[in-house]
Amino acid sequence: ETGVTQTPRHLVMGMTNKKSLKCEQHLGHNAMYWYKQSAKKPLELMFVYNFKEQTENNSVPSRFSPECPNSSHLFLHLHTLQPEDSALYLCASSQQGEKQIFGSGTQLSVL
Amino acid sequence: DAKTTQPPSMDCAEGRAANLPCNHSTISGNEYVYWYRQIHSQGPQYIIHGLKNNETNEMASLIITEDRKSSTLILPHATLRDTAVYYCIVRVGQGGSEKLVFGKGTKLTVNP
Numbered sequence: 001e002t003g004v005t006q007t008p009r010h011l012v013m014g015m016t017n018k019k020s021l022k023c024e025q026h027l028g029h030n031a032m033y034w035y036k037q038s039a040k041k042p043l044e045l046m047f048v049y050n051f052k053e054q055t056e057n058n059s060v061p062s063r064f065s066p067e068c069p070n071s072s073h074l075f076l077h078l079h080t081l082q083p084e085d086s087a088l089y090l091c092a093s094s095q096q097g098e099k100q101i102f103g104s105g106t107q108l109s110v111l
Numbered sequence: 112d113a114k115t116t117q118p119p120s121m122d123c124a125e126g127r128a129a130n131l132p133c134n135h136s137t138i139s140g141n142e143y144v145y146w147y148r149q150i151h152s153q154g155p156q157y158i159i160h161g162l163k164n165n166e167t168n169e170m171a172s173l174i175i176t177e178d179r180k181s182s183t184l185i186l187p188h189a190t191l192r193d194t195a196v197y198y199c200i201v202r203v204g205q206g207g208s209e210k211l212v213f214g215k216g217t218k219l220t221v222n223p
Contacts, residue, residue, distance in 0.1 A: 002154065031209075043155070043213040056210070090154050099145065100211060102154030 003027045006091050006103035013081065014111050021076040021106045023091030032074040033100060034066060035090040043090065049074060050096065081110045114138065114201040117217045123193075125223050129186040133199030136180040143202045144175060145211065146184045148195040148219075155198065155213075158184065189221045 004025045013019050023032065034046040048056035049068040063085075065077040074091055086109050092100040116134040123129040135144060143162050147155040159166055159173045161182070166173045172185040186193055198216040202209055 002156075004154075006154075042215055043211075045210055045212070048210070088152060092154075094209070097209060099157045099160060101157065102147075104154050105152070107152065 002101050002103065004091060004093055004101050004103035006106050008106060009104065010107045010109075012109045012111065013078070015081060015083070017081075018077070018079040020078065021089055021091075021108075023074040023076075023093075023103055025072055025093040025101070027093060027095075027101065029093035029095050029101070030071050031094045031096055032068060032071070033092040033094075034074065034076055035092065037088040037090060037105075039087070078108075083110050086110045114203070114212065115199045115214055117197075117199050117214065119215065120218045120220070122220050122222060123186075123189045125191060125221055126188055129189040129193065129219060129221070131184040131186075131197050131199075131217050131219065132181065133183070134181045135199070135201050138179050138201050144173070144182050145200045145202050146171070146173065147198045147200065147211075149198065149216070150195045158197075160202075189219075191221050191223065193219065194221045195219060
């Protein structure tokens, strides 16, 4: 248990579905991150939030929509995904300028 | 692109020290070197980080060369549970916009 909790742990969805990934941290951190890890590829940063404000969008397609209602929660809303979006989605948090702590990830399969 | 270069794989005998090298020849003066590891299909686990001095914690030691162009992560007594992909990362940015750019890492296999 790292202090960063991601749900669900596994998700299977069709291309027409809408689903959401949730990330929660109670470490008092003020920055939260979404990463994507496709099979046999390095982790790719998707989004960064600092104090609930999005500060980085790494050219992510609009079918991925992040939401950060407060410093402790981060969501990734998914709609009309493609099979190539199947991947491990990882959330992380940090205190500004310090190490990032990762959750266990959500393994997503798009059929 | 990642600013570091690591060997794709290494082997180590259980109980021996594992020394994982990393090159970061373009590192800037205010950029930190971070090490994470990832066990299959789990989130990366923070190990250690440093700026220019050598660092040690309960998991590992980090040796950074004087010119800061390379570093070595040392696991003093490797166990089977240390089998993982180890990432050496130069953290870029500052003031809330820090980013970790992951490369392919080194797959360390600890053998009995």
